[in-house]
Amino acid sequence: MELPPTASIVIPAYNAANFVQEAIRSAQExxxxxxxxxxxxxxxxxxxxxxxxxxxxxxxxxxxxxxxRRGGPSAACNDGFDRASGRWIALLD
Incomplete structure (x- = not known):
């Protein structure tokens, strides 16, 4: 059985093609x-x-x-929080 990650980083995105790769890279680094x-x-x-x-x-x-369905930033964040399995959750917004 694999242990859950220490942290989950949630990144909500809407029409963020110009910025989402940079946000992902920031989380990776x-x-x-x-x-x-x-x-x-x-x-x-x-x-x-x-x-x-x-x-x-x-x-x-x-x-x-x-x-x-489009739900706005709160809905996107909540979906990410529901999926998170880390001990800690960070929001990168």
Missing amino acids: QTLKDVEIIVVDDCSTDATWDIVQAAAARDPRILPLRRT
Whole structure:
């Protein structure tokens, strides 16, 4: 049985194609490496989802989630919090 990560980093994203890779990279480069990075796409209409999926293919710590309906920042955060399995949760907004 695999132990849960120490921390979960939740990144809500909506039409963030210009910034989401930088946010993911920031989470990846933290001192603490025992993390899961949960990126929640809130029904973006740009390339956000493609960028998140590509990042997840390169780093198993990245967990992409895509909402089926636009819910706004709070809903995206809540979905990420529900999926988080770390002892601590950090929001990168």
